[in-house]
Amino acid sequence: MASSASSSTGSSKKIDANGGPDTADKEEKKEDRTFECNICLDTARDAVVSMCGHLFCWPCLHQWLETRPSRQVCPVCKAAISKEKVVPLYGRGSTKQEDPREKVPPRPAGQRTEPEGGSTFPGFGFGDTGFHMSFGIGAFPFGFFTSTFNFGDARPGAAPHGTPQHLEEQYLSKLFLWLAVLFIFWLLLA
Amino acid sequence: MAGLSPSERRLQKELMSLVKEPPPGVTVDSDVIERNLLQWLINMDGASGTLYEGENFQLQFKFSNKYPFDSPEVTFVGPNIPVHPHVYSNGHICLSILTDDWSPALSVQAVCLSIVSMLSSCKEKKRPPDNAFYVKTCNKNPKKTKWWYHDDSV
Ligand SMILES: [Zn+2]
Numbered sequence: 183m184a185s186s187a188s189s190s191t192g193s194s195k196k197i198d199a200n201g202g203p204d205t206a207d208k209e210e211k212k213e214d215r216t217f218e219c220n221i222c223l224d225t226a227r228d229a230v231v232s233m234c235g236h237l238f239c240w241p242c243l244h245q246w247l248e249t250r251p252s253r254q255v256c257p258v259c260k261a262a263i264s265k266e267k268v269v270p271l272y273g274r275g276s277t278k279q280e281d282p283r284e285k286v287p288p289r290p291a292g293q294r295t296e297p298e299g300g301s302t303f304p305g306f307g308f309g310d311t312g313f314h315m316s317f318g319i320g321a322f323p324f325g326f327f328t329s330t331f332n333f334g335d336a337r338p339g340a341a342p343h344g345t346p347q348h349l350e351e352q353y354l355s356k357l358f359l360w361l362a363v364l365f366i367f368w369l370l371l372a
Numbered sequence: 373m374a375g376l377s378p379s380e381r382r383l384q385k386e387l388m389s390l391v392k393e394p395p396p397g398v399t400v401d402s403d404v405i406e407r408n409l410l411q412w413l414i415n416m417d418g419a420s421g422t423l424y425e426g427e428n429f430q431l432q433f434k435f436s437n438k439y440p441f442d443s444p445e446v447t448f449v450g451p452n453i454p455v456h457p458h459v460y461s462n463g464h465i466c467l468s469i470l471t472d473d474w475s476p477a478l479s480v481q482a483v484c485l486s487i488v489s490m491l492s493s494c495k496e497k498k499r500p501p502d503n504a505f506y507v508k509t510c511n512k513n514p515k516k517t518k519w520w521y522h523d524d525s526v
């Protein structure tokens with residue numbers, strides 16, 4: 183191993199060769215242009231890259247995807263793009279190896295609207311709102327329909343237990359659950 | 373660059389690169405723009421060898437604080453509005469990248485280039501067919517117009 187004296191001269195020479203920290207900084211800036219976000223034009227932070235190879239800050243790209251949720255295209259080449267299909271970049275210098283997509287801004291909440299007044303939503307039950315829920319699951323591959331077919335929009339709360347209306351709802355919910363199950367089987371077999 | 377909003381930060385960068393490498397025939401007064409980064413005035417010369425050779429135009433860019441996610445409002449202003457099938461006599465421009473096809477990866481420079489090429493490819497100087505009606509009825513902001521981009525050939 184080299185003596186400590188020689189290694190320290192080595193490092194000081196290197197700084198000299200770069201012409202001091204100022205020039206080094208400038209050179210670094212020039213090189214960094216390759217890694218500029220295509221939206222804010224700064225060096226990409228929390229960088230992500232699209233399938234088409236374009237680099238963005240995740241916050242910048244996220245804001246763009248939010249701007250036109252119905253038509254998500256790459257700002258540079260107009261290729262289709264989505265949150266799920268961007269790759270986070272982890273450089274050696276990055277402190278934390280966390281997925282930038284997990285950070286702010288968080289993934290937007292789903293577009294399903296819960297029926298109004300359903301404060302006692304029992305989860306995946308067969309109860310009051312089961313009908314609503316199971317239909318949602320059945321239509322899972324077509325996420326779009328889930329929100330459109332939201333029967334519960336103006337439903338004035340679930341009927342109280344024991345009433346005929348409640349029983350009817352329960353029956354309907356089971357019926358739809360079975361339909362959903364059959365549908366899934368059909369999808370699997372098809 | 374402290375104290376600038378993200379929009380202004382980006383505009384500042386665009387201004388620096390536009391001053392450094394302007395598209396042919398395009399000039400800006402960067403001192404004026406630096407006082408208000410959200411509104412630019414750009415001088416554009418008609419390219420030589422085109423119908424607009426020797427003419428001078430002024431383009432006004434207005435940016436919202438949502439820029440670059442929101443497209444700039446771009447109009448021709450001043451005494452000379454180019455006579456072109458996609459340019460109304462009030463300065464409004466029918467150009468898809470200014471509304472529907474806007475992308476935050478575009479820039480002032482890209483818009484200028486696009487307008488220069490739109491002018492350069494013109495074969496006959498005339499106003500859009502619906503000019504009189506449009507100018508009378510349109511909103512002051514061209515971005516409020518629901519444009520039809522049916523004719524990409526001119
Ligand atoms: Zn960015």
Ligand SMILES: [Zn+2]
Nearest residue numbers: 234236256259
């Ligand atoms: Zn792309």
